[in-house]
Amino acid sequence: MIKKLDEIVKKVKSVSSMKLAVAAAEDSEVLQAVFDAKKEGIVDPVLIGDIEKITEIANYLGESLDEIKLVQADDLIDSAQKAVKLVSGGEADFVMKGLLDTYILLKEVLNKEYGLRTDSLLSHVMLYEVPTYHKLLLLTDGGMNIAPDVNQKEKIIKNALKAAKALEIEKIKVACIAAKEKVSEKMIATIDAKVLSEKDYGENVVVEGPLAFDLAVSSDAAKIKKFESKVSGDVDVMVVPTIEVGNGIGKSLTYMANAKSAGIIMGAKAPVVLVSRADTHESKLYSIALGALIASNK
Template sequence: MIKNFNELINTAKEQTTMKLAVAAAQDEDVLIAVCGAADMGIIKPVLIGEVEKIKEIANKNGLDVSGYELINREDLVEAARTSVELVSTGKADFVMKGLIDTSILLKAVLDKEIGLRTDSLLSHVMVYQAPSYHKLLFLTDGGMNISPGLEEKAMILGNSIRAAKAMGIDKVKVSCLTAKEKVSPKMIATVDADKLKSMGDKGEFGEDVIVEGPIAFDLAISKEAAKIKKFDSEVAGDTDILLVPTIEVGNGIGKALTYMANAESAGIIMGAKAPVVLVSRADSHEAKLNSIALGSVIAAYKKIN
């Protein structure tokens, strides 16, 4: 079980090196992160985009890209399609967003001919290392799906469970977050959480997955809070995955962890045949590196499972 980002980086270094296709790689922040990950032996990059601009950025920042595969695609749509097609044809293992709109890249990912479409829903999974929590904490979905229904939540949860399994978590503990623990038809999130718990009890998410809900945030992460409120659950205070009811809840918790709890982070899009790495310009260098390592570990896991 990977308990922190240092262990994640080491795991990515020790496994078979995964090949990363970077769509529109002429992005300074992304290129620095990718080259750093390559220097650490985490990935082998394939840089797709405006090659002259990529070389110009590399020279400006003292980066050596001479040993990397470079594919010239000046059109952003073509850069996205080429990057995704490399993964779908087995010439790369996962894909990363560079200087390109997320919508363009995801359109290529979902393309019926060259894409990475599956029966699942695409969803965003963040992983946080907070000083006040005893292990890595997964949060989904605070980045893509706005107000998912029960069926969508089940797919979002399945995606995050696969990410957790890739990180070596044998028994995955899930908290379906709500504002209170009692089921109320006036709060649809509690109804959905209760149904997801029933699905978990029936083994629909796997034998080694425990789904709890409805459950509030304090009980999910604090054994002391659960004790005080007499909430008896194996998940309480030992949650691996926080499943949020809406994008606003996930976005708020995630930013609170980053800016108020000094948590390190990594993010990935799941639900495709291979992980998709998206980083923000606001992300730290460490967060970008963590995200690449996360994608690499998940890509390696998918190859053997």
């Protein structure tokens, strides 16, 4: 079981470098992370975009493009199309967003003709290394689906389980978060959580809900409240009812608990790496490493 983000980097370095297609690669922060990932032996990148601008940035960063494949794109849409086609055609293992809007890339990912569409739902999975928690924590979905219904939540859970399995978690413990642990007709999150907890997710997966945040992360809280649980204090995956809850928990972990993180979009045939300009350089590198790990476990 992988318990630290640095262990992900170490793990992917032990396998063959995964091919990473970077759409609209003419972005200095993204390029620096990609160059560092290449040096770590994590990825073999293909940079798609304005080659002249990519070259200018590489020169500014003092990085060589000699061993890196470059693909010219006419515009941002062309860049996204070419990146996705490389993955769907088997010439790359996963894709990363560069200097273009997320919707442009995801539109191509979902293209029925050449995209990476599956029967699943695209969902955002964040992975946190929190100093006060004893292992890595997966949080979903605080980045894509605003207010998913119960069927969408089931797909969100299944996407997160794929990421959890790549982390070599033998028995995956999932908590469906709500404001309280008792089912209330006035709170749809509690009703959905109860329904989700009764579904079959295969062997070595335990899904509980509804659980308040304290019950999910603290066995002491469960004891005080006399709440019987198989996951309290040892949760691997935290499933939130709405994007606001996930966004709030995630940013609280980052800014108030000094958590390190990595993010990925799941639900397509290959993982999609999206990084924010607000992400640390370390987080960008970890996100690429997480994408490589998941791509190597297809």
